[in-house]
Amino acid sequence: MSFSFTAFLTILFFSSISIILMYFFLQNNKLIKGLGIGTLSFCIFVIVIRLLIPFEFSFENNLVCKRLFPKIIFFFKTPILKLNGHNICPLHIMGLIWLMGSIIQLSRAIIIYENFTKVINKFPAVKNSEIQGALRKVLQNYSKPMSFKIIQANLISTPMVLGMRKPWIVIPQIELSENEWYYIFSHEVAHYYHGDLLIKVIVELLCIIYWWNxxxxxxxxxxxKVLEIHTDLTATKSMGESKRIEYLECLLKIAKYHPSTRVNKVALNFDSENVSTLSQRFHIVLQNSNQKEKFKLKNVFFMVMPVLLLVVLSFCFVFEPYSISPKDASDTVELTKENSYLVKNQDNTYDLYVNNKFFGTANNIKNLPADLPIYKNIKEVRKDEKK
Structure with missing residues (x-):
C-alpha cells in the first residue's frame, strides 16, 4: 500500500462519479423506498471508506493514458523554482496549500464546537416534568437506556443531540405539548442509538481533509439526508397514520420556529437544512407502511451496482500517463519525413535511413509512417538533396 499522485487522482475521479450518481438516486422517493435506505446507506459508506483510504495497492493495474493526462501530470511535476537546492513544482505548492487549509479548517471546527458547548453548558438542565416524562417514555423502547441530559437554550432553533459518551439533548425555548416532545425525543434518541454522531464526525473529517473538493x-x-430519513422511519415505524401526521406537523412547527438560525454542524438536529429535503422526508414518512415494497433485483442492478462498481474499479486500476523511460528514450528515434527516408531494394525490402545514416532494413513498411519518402536508389536521394 502506497500513496501516489496518480492513484489519488484516480480515486477522486471514480468517487466523484459515484457521489453524483448517489445524489440523483436520493432525489427519487420511489427508488429510496424500493431499494431501502439501508442499501443506499451502504453505497455511501463504501464511498466514504474509499476516500478515507486514498492509497494504491500492489494488486492494482495501470491504465495508460496517452492524451490529456500526461500533460496534466507534466504540468504539476515540472520544477518552477529552486529553494535551498531543491526543485519546487506546482504539486509541492498545492500540497502545502492543501495542508494549511486542512489545519485551518480543523482549528476552526474545534474552536466553534468548544465555544458552542461552553455557552450551552451555562444553561441549567431541564427539570420540567412534562419534558422529562416524554424522554422517559421514549427510552422505554430501548433495552439499554442511556441517561440523557436535557438543556433548553434560546441560542438554537431546532432540537439537537450532542456527545457520544455522555449524551445530551439541546432543545429550543419553544412551547410544545408532551406528545410533541415525545416525537422530538424519539427522533434525537434514535440518532444516538444508530451511531449517527460518529458518522457525522467522520464526514466532517472528510470535509476538513478535502476542503477544496x-x-x-x-x-x-x-x-x-440519509441519516434523517433513516431516523424518521425508525421513529415512526410503529405509528399509525394519524400519529405519523402529528409527527410531521411537529417537524413543520420546528422548521417554522426560526429557519434562518444556523446550528452546529457536528450536532444532529430534528429539522432539515432545506425545504426540498424536508418535503422529501414528509413524502417518505407518509408513504411508509409496515408492508415492505416488493424487492426488485433490476433496481439494484441498474442503480446500486454502478456505484459499487466504480468504487471497486478505484481499487483495481490506476490512471498512469504514457511515458518512455530515459534508457528507452536514448535508444528511440522518432521517424518523420524531415529526418528519415526509405530506399527500395531489388528483393522488395526497404533500407531505412535516419539523418542520412543507414538505420536498418525493413521487410514490411506497413507499420512505418506513411509519409516517409521512398526512393529507388541512393543516387535518386542525392539528386533530391541537391534540389
Whole structure:
C-alpha cells in the first residue's frame, strides 16, 4: 500500500462519479423506498471508506493514458523554482496549500464546537416534568437506556443531540405539548442509538481533509439526508397514520420556529437544512407502511451496482500517463519525413535511413509512417538533396 499522485487522482475521479450518481438516486422517493435506505446507506459508506483510504495497492493495474493526462501530470511535476537546492513544482505548492487549509479548517471546527458547548453548558438542565416524562417514555423502547441530559437554550432553533459518551439533548425555548416532545425525543434518541454522531464526525473529517473538493460537500448533504430519513422511519415505524401526521406537523412547527438560525454542524438536529429535503422526508414518512415494497433485483442492478462498481474499479486500476523511460528514450528515434527516408531494394525490402545514416532494413513498411519518402536508389536521394 502506497500513496501516489496518480492513484489519488484516480480515486477522486471514480468517487466523484459515484457521489453524483448517489445524489440523483436520493432525489427519487420511489427508488429510496424500493431499494431501502439501508442499501443506499451502504453505497455511501463504501464511498466514504474509499476516500478515507486514498492509497494504491500492489494488486492494482495501470491504465495508460496517452492524451490529456500526461500533460496534466507534466504540468504539476515540472520544477518552477529552486529553494535551498531543491526543485519546487506546482504539486509541492498545492500540497502545502492543501495542508494549511486542512489545519485551518480543523482549528476552526474545534474552536466553534468548544465555544458552542461552553455557552450551552451555562444553561441549567431541564427539570420540567412534562419534558422529562416524554424522554422517559421514549427510552422505554430501548433495552439499554442511556441517561440523557436535557438543556433548553434560546441560542438554537431546532432540537439537537450532542456527545457520544455522555449524551445530551439541546432543545429550543419553544412551547410544545408532551406528545410533541415525545416525537422530538424519539427522533434525537434514535440518532444516538444508530451511531449517527460518529458518522457525522467522520464526514466532517472528510470535509476538513478535502476542503477544496466541491463533491465532498455534496456527499455531506447526502449523508445528512440519509441519516434523517433513516431516523424518521425508525421513529415512526410503529405509528399509525394519524400519529405519523402529528409527527410531521411537529417537524413543520420546528422548521417554522426560526429557519434562518444556523446550528452546529457536528450536532444532529430534528429539522432539515432545506425545504426540498424536508418535503422529501414528509413524502417518505407518509408513504411508509409496515408492508415492505416488493424487492426488485433490476433496481439494484441498474442503480446500486454502478456505484459499487466504480468504487471497486478505484481499487483495481490506476490512471498512469504514457511515458518512455530515459534508457528507452536514448535508444528511440522518432521517424518523420524531415529526418528519415526509405530506399527500395531489388528483393522488395526497404533500407531505412535516419539523418542520412543507414538505420536498418525493413521487410514490411506497413507499420512505418506513411509519409516517409521512398526512393529507388541512393543516387535518386542525392539528386533530391541537391534540389
Amino acid at each position: 466541491p463533491y465532498i460537500y455534496l456527499l455531506r448533504g447526502q449523508v445528512s
